[in-house]
Amino acid sequence: MDVSQYLEIFIDETREHLQTLSEQLLILEKEPENADTINEIFRAAHSLKGMAGTMGYKVMQELTHKMEDVFSDVRNGKRKVDSNTVDLLFKGLDRLESILDSIVNAGNEGDDDCQDLITQLQAVIDGTAAAPAPAPEKAEAPAPKKKGGKKAAAAAAAAAAEAPAAEEETKSEAADGEKFRDFTYADFEVHAIENAIDEGMNAYGATVYIQESCLLKAARAFLVFKALEEIGTVAKTEPSTQDIEDDKFEFDFSVVILTKEDVDKVQKAIMSVSEIDHVCIGKLDKETVQKHVQRDEDEEEEESKPAENAAATTAAAAPAAAPAAGATEAKKPTATTASKPIVNRSVRVDIEKLDDLMNLVSELIIAKNGLVSLSSGEGGDNRTGSDFNDQIEYLERIITNLHQSVMKVRMVPLESVFNRFPRMIRDVAKKLDKKMELYITGEETELDRTVIDEIGDPLTHLLRNSADHGIETAEERVKLGKPETGTISLNAYQEGNNVVIEVTDDGKGIDVEKVKNKAVERGLYTREQADLLTDKEAIDLLFKPSFSTAEKVSDLSGRGVGLDVVKTNIEKLGGDVEVKSKLHEGSSFIVRLPLTLAIIQALMVEIGSEKYAIPLGSIQTIEDIPVSDIKYVQSSEVINLRGSVIPLVRLNQLLDIESSKSPDENLTVVIVAKGESLAGFVIDTLIGQQEIVIKSISKYINSPKMISGATILGDGDIALILDVNTLV
Amino acid sequence: MAEANLIDSTVESKQYIVVVLGCERYGIDINYIDNIVRQQSITRIPKAQEYFNGIINLRGEIIPVMSLRTRFGLEKDEFTKDTRILILKPESQGKIGVIVDAVKGVLTIPPENIDKPSAKNAAEDKIVFLSGVGKSGDDLISILNITTVIQDKQDEDNK
Numbered sequence: 061m062d063v064s065q066y067l068e069i070f071i072d073e074t075r076e077h078l079q080t081l082s083e084q085l086l087i088l089e090k091e092p093e094n095a096d097t098i099n100e101i102f103r104a105a106h107s108l109k110g111m112a113g114t115m116g117y118k119v120m121q122e123l124t125h126k127m128e129d130v131f132s133d134v135r136n137g138k139r140k141v142d143s144n145t146v147d148l149l150f151k152g153l154d155r156l157e158s159i160l161d162s163i164v165n166a167g168n169e170g171d172d173d174c175q176d177l178i179t180q181l182q183a184v185i186d187g188t189a190a191a192p193a194p195a196p197e198k199a200e201a202p203a204p205k206k207k208g209g210k211k212a213a214a215a216a217a218a219a220a221a222e223a224p225a226a227e228e229e230t231k232s233e234a235a236d237g238e239k240f241r242d243f244t245y246a247d248f249e250v251h252a253i254e255n256a257i258d259e260g261m262n263a264y265g266a267t268v269y270i271q272e273s274c275l276l277k278a279a280r281a282f283l284v285f286k287a288l289e290e291i292g293t294v295a296k297t298e299p300s301t302q303d304i305e306d307d308k309f310e311f312d313f314s315v316v317i318l319t320k321e322d323v324d325k326v327q328k329a330i331m332s333v334s335e336i337d338h339v340c341i342g343k344l345d346k347e348t349v350q351k352h353v354q355r356d357e358d359e360e361e362e363e364s365k366p367a368e369n370a371a372a373t374t375a376a377a378a379p380a381a382a383p384a385a386g387a388t389e390a391k392k393p394t395a396t397t398a399s400k401p402i403v404n405r406s407v408r409v410d411i412e413k414l415d416d417l418m419n420l421v422s423e424l425i426i427a428k429n430g431l432v433s434l435s436s437g438e439g440g441d442n443r444t445g446s447d448f449n450d451q452i453e454y455l456e457r458i459i460t461n462l463h464q465s466v467m468k469v470r471m472v473p474l475e476s477v478f479n480r481f482p483r484m485i486r487d488v489a490k491k492l493d494k495k496m497e498l499y500i501t502g503e504e505t506e507l508d509r510t511v512i513d514e515i516g517d518p519l520t521h522l523l524r525n526s527a528d529h530g531i532e533t534a535e536e537r538v539k540l541g542k543p544e545t546g547t548i549s550l551n552a553y554q555e556g557n558n559v560v561i562e563v564t565d566d567g568k569g570i571d572v573e574k575v576k577n578k579a580v581e582r583g584l585y586t587r588e589q590a591d592l593l594t595d596k597e598a599i600d601l602l603f604k605p606s607f608s609t610a611e612k613v614s615d616l617s618g619r620g621v622g623l624d625v626v627k628t629n630i631e632k633l634g635g636d637v638e639v640k641s642k643l644h645e646g647s648s649f650i651v652r653l654p655l656t657l658a659i660i661q662a663l664m665v666e667i668g669s670e671k672y673a674i675p676l677g678s679i680q681t682i683e684d685i686p687v688s689d690i691k692y693v694q695s696s697e698v699i700n701l702r703g704s705v706i707p708l709v710r711l712n713q714l715l716d717i718e719s720s721k722s723p724d725e726n727l728t729v730v731i732v733a734k735g736e737s738l739a740g741f742v743i744d745t746l747i748g749q750q751e752i753v754i755k756s757i758s759k760y761i762n763s764p765k766m767i768s769g770a771t772i773l774g775d776g777d778i779a780l781i782l783d784v785n786t787l788v
Numbered sequence: 789m790a791e792a793n794l795i796d797s798t799v800e801s802k803q804y805i806v807v808v809l810g811c812e813r814y815g816i817d818i819n820y821i822d823n824i825v826r827q828q829s830i831t832r833i834p835k836a837q838e839y840f841n842g843i844i845n846l847r848g849e850i851i852p853v854m855s856l857r858t859r860f861g862l863e864k865d866e867f868t869k870d871t872r873i874l875i876l877k878p879e880s881q882g883k884i885g886v887i888v889d890a891v892k893g894v895l896t897i898p899p900e901n902i903d904k905p906s907a908k909n910a911a912e913d914k915i916v917f918l919s920g921v922g923k924s925g926d927d928l929i930s931i932l933n934i935t936t937v938i939q940d941k942q943d944e945d946n947k
Contacts, residue, residue, distance in 0.1 A: 670832065715834040757833065757843060758852045758882045760938060764835040772845050778831040 067163075070115050072408070073107075074160050080104045082153055082483050085146055088134075089486075092141040102131045108156075120159050123174045126181035127152050133185060145184060150483070152177055249296050249316075254346055256295070256318035263295070263344040264326055267314040269337040278304060280335050281313055287329040292319025311337075316344065413469050420462045427455045463659060463751075471506035474552050474561070477516045478503045481523055481550060488527045495534045495545040496527060502552035507559050511633050511653055515561075518626040522563040522649045523548065525623070530567030530647060540644065542566065558635075558677060559655060564648035570641035572598045599639045603627040634768070636785050638735050652735065660754060662771075663730065664747035664779065668717035671779040672743075673752055673771055678784040680731040680738065682746065687724055699729065699740060706731060708740045709787055714766065720744050734788040741787070754781060801898040804922070806929060807874065807888040810862050814888075815895065815922055815929045816874065822883055823875035824891060827867050841865075844873070844885060851875060853885035859937065860917065865889075876934060884938055895929065897922040902931060 084101045087094060105128040112120035127149060133139040155174050162170035245253070253263050270280050281304045288294050296316040299309045317326060323341050330339045430451045478500050485498040507515070531537075531546035538544055551562045575598045576590040584601070585593070593601075603623045630637050634654045641647030654660070654677070662673035663682075683701060690697050690708065697708040708729065712719040721727075721744050729740040752771035757763045768783035804815030805824075823846070830842040830853055839858040843850050853873060857865050865871065870890035877883050902920040919933035 717834075755850045757850060758884065760854070760882070760884050761833055761836045761840045761843070761852045763833050767833065770831070770843060770850050772848060772850070776845055777829065778843055778845050778850065780831065780833065 066115065070111055071160065071164055073111060074156075077104045077108045077111075078153055078157055078160070079479055081108075082150070083479065085149055085153070086482050086486060088141055089143065089146045098131065098135045102128070102135055105131050117159070117163065117169050119169045119174050120156060123152060123156060123159075123178060123181075126178050126185070129185050130181055139184075148177075148180055148184060150487075152181065245296065252295050253316065253318065253344065256293070257346055261292070261318050261320050262322070264317050264319070264323065264341050265314065265344050266317060266326065266330060266339055266341045267312055268330055268339045269312045271335045271337045272311050277309065277311065280333055281309075283333040284330055284336070285315075287332055288315065288317050288319075288326070291321045291325055291329055292317050294318075409469050413465065416465045417462070417469065420458055420465055423458045424455075424462070427451065427458055430454070460751075467508070467659075468506075470509045472509050472512045473503060474505050474507060474512070474515075474559075475503040477512055477519065478550060478552075480516075481519070484520065485523065485527060485548065488524060492528060493533070494527070494531050495537075496531045497545055497547055498523075499547065499549040500551075501549070505552040505554055505559055507653060508655065514629065514633055515651075515653065518629045518651070519550075519561065519563065521623075521626050522651070523550065526563055526565035526567065526647075526649075530565035530569075532568055554655070555652075558652045561651040561653070562648050563651070564646065566646040569643040569645055569647045570599055570602070570639070571643055572641075575599065575601055599641060602639065603637070636734070650735070660752060662750055662752045662781065664750050664773075665730065665741075665743040666720075666745040666747055667712050667715060667743050668720055670715070670717055671747065671773070671777065672711070672715075673750070673779050673781045674730060674732065674741065675781070675784060676749060678732045678734060680733050683729045683731060683740070685727045685729050685740075687727065690727075701731065701740075704738065706738045706740045708742055710742050711782075712742070712744070714787075732784045732788060734785050737788055739788040741782075752779075752781070801896050803894050803896050804929070804931065805874070806892040806895050807872075808870075808890040808892060809856055809860070809888055813892065813927060813929045814856075815897070815931045816876070816934065817931075818894060820876045820878060820934050821874060822877040825873050825875060825885075827871040827873060827887070841887065846875065846883075846885075849883070851883050851885050853887060854938070855887045856937070857887070857889075876938070878934055878938060881938075886937070895922075895924055897924055897929070897931075 081101060081104050084097050084104070087097045088101065091097065105124055109121055109124040109128055112118075112124060130139070130145065130149065134141055139145075155177055159169050159174075162168065257263055268281070268284055270277050285294055285297075285301070294315050295318050297304060298314045303309060304313055319326060323343070327339060327341055330336060330341075434448060434451060481500070482498050485496060489496050526548050531548065532540070532542075534544045537546065546565065546567055548563070548565045551560075551564070553560055572595045576585075576593060579585045579593075579598070579601050580587050580590050584604070590598075603626075627637050630651055630653070635652050638650040638652070639647060640650065661676040663676055663679055665672055665674060683699075685699055689699055691700060691705075692698070693705070693707075697710075698705050699708060700706075708727075711717075727742050728744065728746060729742055731738055731740050750773075752773075754769045754771060757767065757770050765786045766783050767780050769781045770778050771781055773779055803818040805818055805821055807814050807816065825846065828844055830844050832842040833840065833852075836842075839854050841853045841855050841858075843852050845851075855865050857863065865887055868889070871887065872891045873885045873887055874891070875883050875885050901924070902922045904920055916936050917933055918930050920931045922929045922931050
C-alpha cells in the first residue's frame with residue numbers, strides 16, 4: 061500500500077502523541093496512581109503503535125509496542141511506576157523522536173534498531189527492572205563493565221538468539237563488545253589493511269566506548285583519532301568519520317588502526333583521552349578482513365533495499381542492517397544529509413480562520429466588481445467622487461481585515477515551544493541533583509510563526525541558566541530559609557504590540573559585585589570604573605560575549621557563550637532582553653518580542669525634509685512642549701511630564717539633519733517607551749499613522765543601529781524606520 | 789558563469805559597459821549589470837559610509853546606491869540628464885546601484901588588449917578597484933573590479 065500521502069499527517073500526529081506522552085509521563089512520575097493519566101498514556105502509545113505499524117515503520121512499532129506493554133502493566137496495577145522506569149520510558153520517547161526526525165529528514169527510520177532499549181523494556185516487563193540486561197547474557201560478556209557495553213552486548217546477544225544461522229557467528233563475536241568484528245570493508249580498505257600487514261605492521265580493530273555522561277562525544281572521538289594517528293594510521297571507522305564529527309553515533313565507535321606498535325600502546329593511546337569508558341581491542345588478520353568483504357557484499361544486496369525503503373528491519377534482521385549500512389556508508393550519509401527534508405513544514409490552521417479568509421476574499425471580489433462598475437458606468441450620470449471614495453473605504457476595510465486574518469493564520473501559540481520545557485527542567489534537575497519546579501503561564505499567547513521557530517533556543521538557554529546558576533541546591537536553600545524546591549516560572553503575556561516572556565527563578569540572583577570583579581579581572585574596566593557602574597549596567601555586562609560568572613564550567617552552562625548569543629538571537633527577531641535581579645531573592649529575564657515582523661503600524665514623522673517611521677507600539681503620547689519647559693540634568697535635556705522626568709532625544713542631531721523649525725518654537729515630542737524607560741523624541745512635523753511594510757536595508761551599507769529598516773511609502777518614496785529600542 | 793568572470797578569466801573576449809566618470813572611462817563587465825536606471829530620488833541613510841548616497845526604491849525593492857565618484861575620491865556627483873544608476877548584481881549578493889556620470893555603450897575587448905594595472909596608470913588608492921586597463925582603438929578603459937568596489941574593507945576609518 062502506498063502510504064506516502066499520509067506521511068505528513070503521520071508526522072504531525074506522531075509529534076502530538078509524543079508530546080502527550082511526555083507531558084503525561086511527567087504527571088505520572090509525580091502521581092503514580094493517577095488513572096486518567098495512565099489511560100491517556102496508554103491511548104497515545106496505542107495509537108502511536110498503530111500508526112507506525114500502518115506506515116511500515118517497524119522499529120518504531122516494536123519500540124512503542126514494548127513501551128505500551130509497560131504501560132499496560134501499569135494500568136492493570138501489576139507494576140508501580142518508579143523513577144527508573146520513567147527514565148527508561150523517556151529514553152524510549154527520545155529514541156522515537158529521533159526516529160521521527162530521521163523519517164522527516166531522510167525518509168527512513170535510520171540505522172538505529174533500538175534493540176538495546178527494547179531489551180531493557182522487556183527486562184522491565186519481566187520484572188528484572190533493576191538490572192538493565194538479562195542475567196544469562198551477562199556471563200557471556202565479561203569485558204564490558206559499564207552499562208553501555210552491557211546494553212550493546214545484551215542487545216546483540218539477544219538478537220543473536222533469534223538471528224538466522226548464517227549470522228550466528230558474527231553476532232556471538234560481537235557479543236563481547238568488539239563491534240569492529242562486524243565491520244564490512246570496501247575494496248580499497250582491504251588493500252590498505254593487507255598492504256600494511258605485508259609491511260609488517262599490525263592491524264587492530266578497536267571499539268571505543270565513551271562514558272554516557274560525556275557531552276561532547278564528537279570531540280572525544282576526535283581526540284581518540286588524533287591520539288591514534290600519532291602512532292599509526294586509522295584505516296577505517298564505523299560510523300564514518302563524517303558521522304562521528306556530526307555526533308551521529310551512540311556511545312561507541314569502532315576503528316581499524318594500522319600501526320607498528322603493540323596492543324598495549326594502542327590501548328594506552330585511546331585511554332589517554334578522558335571520558336572514555338573502556339575499549340575493546342583485537343588483532344585483525346587478512347582472512348577475517350577478506351571474509352567480511354565477501355559476506356557483507358551479499359548482505360548489502362539484501363539489506364540495502366529495505367533499509368532504503370525505510371520498511372522492514374525486523375528484529376532479527378536489524379542487527380545485520382547495521383553492518384550493511386556500514387558498507388553503504390560512503391553513499392548513504394551524503395545522500396541523506398544533502399537531500400532536503402522530505403516533508404515540508406506545515407502549520408495547522410483552524411478551519412474557522414480559513415473560512416474568515418475565504419469570506420474576505422469573496423468580499424474583495426465584490427469590492428473589485430464595485431470599482432469596475434463604477435469606472436464603466438462613468439460618464440453622464442451622477443456618479444461622483446463620493447461613490448468612488450466609498451468603494452475605496454470599503455476596499456480598505458477588507459484589506460485591513462484580510463491582513464489581520466493572514467497574520468492570525470501565521471500566529472502559533474507559544475505552547476508549541478513551551479511544552480518541551482517541563483521535561484527539560486526535569487532532566488536538568490536530575491542531572492544537577494537540585495529540586496525545582498517549572499510553572500508555566502500564558503502558553504496560549506500567540507506569536508508569529510517565524511518568531512516561534514527562533515525563540516526556542518534562547519528560551520532553553522535562559523531556563524537552563526536559571527536552573528544551573530539560579531536555583532541553589534536543596535541544602536543551601538533550606539539553610540537560607542527558602543522552600544527546599546526551587547521555583548522557575550515561565551510567563552508569557554501580550555503587552556501592546558509586544559509579547560513578553562519572563563523567565564523568573566527564586567534562586568540566588570545575580571551577584572553584582574561578582575560581576576564587577578569579573579569585569580575588572582577581564583580587563584574590561586578598571587576597578588574605579590567598575591565601582592561606578594550601576595547595578596543595571598553591571599548586569600548588562602552578562603550579555604557581553606565570553607562573560608560568564610559561573611566559577612565552574614558545568615555541563616549545562618557557563619562556558620561563556622551563553623547570554624550574548626541569547627541576546628543576539630532575540631535582537632535578530634526585533635526584540636530585546638532585560639534582566640532584573642535581587643541578590644538571594646532571584647532573578648528574572650524579560651524577553652520582549654514584536655507580535656509580527658513584516659507589517660507594523662507606524663507614526664510617520666518629518667524631520668527636516670526627511671521622513672521617518674516610528675513603530676506605533678512603542679509610542680505613549682505625543683506632546684507639545686514649550687522651549688521654556690526644557691530642564692537640564694547633567695547637561696542633557698529633560699522634560700518633566702506629569703511627574704516623570706523624560707530625557708529628550710534630538711533626532712535631527714542624531715540623524716544629521718537640519719531642523720526646519722526655529723529654536724524658539726514649541727517642540728513636538730513623541731514620548732516612546734522601551735520597557736519601563738521613557739524618552740522623548742523631538743521631531744519637526746507629524747504626518748500621521750500608517751501601516752508600513754518593513755523592508756531590510758542591504759548589508760552593503762553600514763546603516764546605524766538606530767535604523768531598523770526601511771519602508772516604501774504610497775508615493776514610491778522611502779522612509780527609514782527608527783529603532784526605538786536602541787534610541788531609548 | 790559570472791563566477792568565472794570574478795577570477796578575471798582571460799579566455800574569451802568579454803563585453804563591457806563603458807561608463808564615464810569625470811574625464812575617465814571605465815568598463816564594467818556586462819555580466820554584472822542587472823539594470824540601468826535614470827537618476828531618481830535617493831533616500832539618505834544617516835551615519836552610513838560616505839560613498840553611499842542612500843537607498844532607492846526600484847520597483848518595490850530597496851537597493852543601496854553608491855557614488856563611484858566619492859568611492860574613488862573624486863569631487864561630488866553633479867546630477868545631469870546623463871547621470872545614470874547602474875544596478876549591479878554581484879554573484880550571491882544583493883543588488884547594488886552605482887552612480888555614474890554617463891553610460892557610453894557596450895564594448896567588446898579581447899583579453900590580449902587588457903593589461904594588468906600598474907601603479908603608474910592610476911592613483912595609488914584607486915588601484916585596488918581596477919582589474920586591468922583595456923585598449924580600444926586609441927581609448928584607454930579602466931576595467932573595474934566590482935568585487936573590491938563593493939567591498940567594505942579599508943573604509944572602517946572613513947565612517
